[in-house]
Amino acid sequence: MEAFVHQIFSGLANGCIYGSIALALVMIYQATHHLNFAQGEMATFSTFIAWALIQRGLPYWLAFLLTFGISFAAGVLIQRIILRPVEKAPVLTNVNVFIGLLLIFNALSGWIFDHTVKAFPSPFPQESALKTAYFSAHESGSFLVMLAVLLALYAFFRFTPVGLAMRAAAQNPESARLVGIRVSWMLAVGWGFAAAIGALAGMMVAPSVFLDPNMMAGILLYGFASALLGGVDNPWGAVLGGLIVGVLENLLGAYVIGTELKLTVALVLIVGTLTLMPSGLFGKRVVTRV
Amino acid sequence: MPEASLLEVKNLHAAYGATQVLHGIDFGLQSGRITTILGANGAGKTTTLRAICQMVRTSGSALFDGQQLVGKATEEVVRLGVAHVPDGRGTFTALSVDENLRLGAHVRRDKQRVVEDLERMYARFPRLGERRHQQAGTLSGGEQQMLAISRALMLRPKLLLLDEPSFGLAPKIVTEIFRILRGINTDDGVSMLLVEQNAQLALELADRAYLLETGRVAVSGTSRELMANESVRRSYLGV
Numbered sequence: 001m002e003a004f005v006h007q008i009f010s011g012l013a014n015g016c017i018y019g020s021i022a023l024a025l026v027m028i029y030q031a032t033h034h035l036n037f038a039q040g041e042m043a044t045f046s047t048f049i050a051w052a053l054i055q056r057g058l059p060y061w062l063a064f065l066l067t068f069g070i071s072f073a074a075g076v077l078i079q080r081i082i083l084r085p086v087e088k089a090p091v092l093t094n095v096n097v098f099i100g101l102l103l104i105f106n107a108l109s110g111w112i113f114d115h116t117v118k119a120f121p122s123p124f125p126q127e128s129a130l131k132t133a134y135f136s137a138h139e140s141g142s143f144l145v146m147l148a149v150l151l152a153l154y155a156f157f158r159f160t161p162v163g164l165a166m167r168a169a170a171q172n173p174e175s176a177r178l179v180g181i182r183v184s185w186m187l188a189v190g191w192g193f194a195a196a197i198g199a200l201a202g203m204m205v206a207p208s209v210f211l212d213p214n215m216m217a218g219i220l221l222y223g224f225a226s227a228l229l230g231g232v233d234n235p236w237g238a239v240l241g242g243l244i245v246g247v248l249e250n251l252l253g254a255y256v257i258g259t260e261l262k263l264t265v266a267l268v269l270i271v272g273t274l275t276l277m278p279s280g281l282f283g284k285r286v287v288t289r290v
Numbered sequence: 291m292p293e294a295s296l297l298e299v300k301n302l303h304a305a306y307g308a309t310q311v312l313h314g315i316d317f318g319l320q321s322g323r324i325t326t327i328l329g330a331n332g333a334g335k336t337t338t339l340r341a342i343c344q345m346v347r348t349s350g351s352a353l354f355d356g357q358q359l360v361g362k363a364t365e366e367v368v369r370l371g372v373a374h375v376p377d378g379r380g381t382f383t384a385l386s387v388d389e390n391l392r393l394g395a396h397v398r399r400d401k402q403r404v405v406e407d408l409e410r411m412y413a414r415f416p417r418l419g420e421r422r423h424q425q426a427g428t429l430s431g432g433e434q435q436m437l438a439i440s441r442a443l444m445l446r447p448k449l450l451l452l453d454e455p456s457f458g459l460a461p462k463i464v465t466e467i468f469r470i471l472r473g474i475n476t477d478d479g480v481s482m483l484l485v486e487q488n489a490q491l492a493l494e495l496a497d498r499a500y501l502l503e504t505g506r507v508a509v510s511g512t513s514r515e516l517m518a519n520e521s522v523r524r525s526y527l528g529v
Contacts, residue, residue, distance in 0.1 A: 161396070168382050168393050175380035178343065179441070180368035180397035 007250045009134035014222075015246020016146045020201040021216075021223030022230065022238035023150075024194040029232050031170040031190045032087075034094045038101035039198055040220030042078075044213060045105045046071040046199030047206050048113045051120055060123045064203060068196050075195025079188040087184065109213035120206035142204040149200060150239065153193070166190060218263055222249065225269040231283020240282065245269060296321040296449060296481050297342070302350035302360075304334075304341040311337045313505040314350065319449070324475055324482040326492040326513070328526055329502035335485040336377055338502070339451045342483075343367050343374050355448065369397050373447035377454055379438040383427030387418055390426050390437055394444030404444070411440040414470070432463035439467070443474065450474075452484045456491060464488070468495055489526040493517050501526070 021039060028036045036042075046067055053063035082101070086093050124130050124141030131137040157163035169176040169186040176183050202216065209215055222245055230241025245266065253262040279285045297319035304312040311334045319325050327335050340346045342354075344364050352359040359367050368374070373394075382390050391411060395404040412419030415436045421429060426437060435455055442450055455471070456464040468491055474480050486492035493499060493513040501509040501522060509519060516522050 161392070164385075164389055164393060165396055168385065168389075171382055171384055172380065174345070175376070175382060176393075177345075177364040178368060178374045178376060178380060179393045179445070180365050181393070182363075182365050 003254075006134060007254045008247055010139070011247035011250030012243055013135065013139035013143065013246070014250065015226075015243035016143055017201050017205045017219060017242070018222040018226045018245050019239040019242020020146055020149070020197050020204075021219060022226035022242050023153075023235055024197040024201070025223055025227045026230075026232060026235050026238040027190050027194040027197065029227070030235075031166075031187050032094075034091070034098070035224070035227075035232075036101075036194065037095070037098040037220075038105060039194065039223065040216030041102045041105035041109070041213075042071075042075075042195055043198035043202035044211075044216045045109050046074075046195070047120065047202035047211055047215070048109050050199070050203050051118060051206075051211055052113070054121065060121060064123070067199050067203065071199035072192040072196040075192040076188045078195070079191035083187075083191070084184060087187075106213055113213075115213060118211040120203070120211045122207035138207055145200070145204060149197065153197075153235075162189070218266075221263065221266045221270075222246075225266040225273075228270055228273045229280055231280030233284055234280070234282045237280060237282030241280070244281075295319065296355060297483070298351075298353040299342075300351040300353075302338075302341055302348060302352060304337050304346045304348045306337075306346060311346075311505050312341060312348075315502070315505070315507050317500050317507060317510065319481060319483060320498070321448075321481055322475075322479050323497045324471075324484060324495055325498045325500070326484045326486060326496035327500050327502060328486065328489045328492060328516075328522075329508075330525075331487075332504075333502040334505040335502055336453055337505075339374060339376075339453050339483065339485055342451060343372065368445070371445070371448035372451065373442035373445045373449070374451040375435075375438045375442045375453060375455065377457065379434050381426045381429075381434050381437055381441070383425065385426060386423050387426055387429070387437060388422045390441050391418075391444050394441035395446075398444075398446065407444055407446070411443065414473075415440055432459050432467070435459060435463075435467060436470070439470070439474075443478075443480070447480060450480050450482045452482060454485055454487055456486060456488050464491065471495060489522075493527075 024039050025035055028034065049070055050063050050067040053066055054060060082097060086097055122138040124137040126137055128137050130140045132140055157167060165181045166186045166189060169181050169183045173183045205219060206215065226241035226245045227238045229245060230237030249262055249265045252265050253259045273280060295318050299315065299317050301314045301316065302312055303310065303314055315338065327338055329335050337346060341348045342352055342359060344359060344362055344367050348360050350360060354370060354372065357370060382393065391408055395407065398404055412422065417433055418437055418440060426434065429437060455467055472495060475482060484492055484496060493516060496513050499511065499513050499516045500507050501516065509516065509522060
């Protein structure tokens, strides 16, 4: 029983990371109806930036904040420079751009920071008040960081004029333009948030999986599964989906299929959700009149 | 003495893809007045409004307050003071009434006056005041039309474009909405360009009218002149 509860809690800790990657995916999907396949590699690259800053002797939290800011700015720039020209292009064009970005960031990570596996520090000391019976200090620390970010995001979208404008632009771009909202810039800010949230997930997961250019490849798949399961247009659904996927993956891995086949859970969930329940658990059912 | 011209449209063309809808129309709009565009379905009325807001591919000239609109982005046209109440009303159905109205003032920087204007809207449309925290999608058709109009007014526009405000509404509500539009024009001095199927109502409200036929201006004149025009009477007023 003890072990079972332990599996659930460690699943929740992983689920937090999956949930934030899913949230980053949803952030862009809501506004553009595209899934950013480069989300994982962008997060890895951001984590490398944080690693380099820490190597230079910066204190962890300063490096953390700087990485967050740099990633946000980079996300905005990527949208402005690379995606804006294809805003009105067909879906496949966008998919190509995303795959291009994925390859570019993956190669850049290897080229600049080389392919050796690196240890990444955790800001939460092993023996601290954060350590509980079921969570390690790092697990509960990341949980709290994610929670804080979620609340901050919620407050931003709920209470600020820019947040309101972003919601309006995602819901009804044409009407948004008619009240003078610069919709394309709102997309760029959405990209900024997605990149920054991805960076955060990368920095939180790196201490447990170690840092290398392919660190996020598997995690992105779990992120996709979480986003789809939660309903790909619902940010809260994405986070909940992440927690569910994290727990499911851990329990199935421990008791049913073994740890080697864990990634299959993500793939089965993706295919299963898309075929049986395309709008996910908490998504809007989209009906198109034909 | 001729009044100041707010909008001067010359040789305006508009097309959806390969389908040309406006074939070079000319018209003008006087400051502080209500102008209406009449015509049958498919004559290009809605497209004319969309062309002014640059929501459709256009060529030609549309000078608003001395500024060329053709070639600008929609959001930049709006920022010059053109508010558009589109067909289908364009409310943000998943947002609350209050949020819809705040979005109407998105480009304004005078936050204090925005708050005052919000209260003025609720005073003018008490039904919206009662429902200010309700999702816009749950409002009745008439309430949504009132929301769309008041959202447009939150911009403090120099020109209000109205696309069939009577569409799909009960006659009693239509009368109320036209009474409110008259009030907005006389109290706030907002100029209006009104597109309407209901020619009778539109001519009663407007000072000047243009009749579109298949993307061209067929007849133009004061509302009085159009009401007296034999072919207009037969085709559009049903008398």
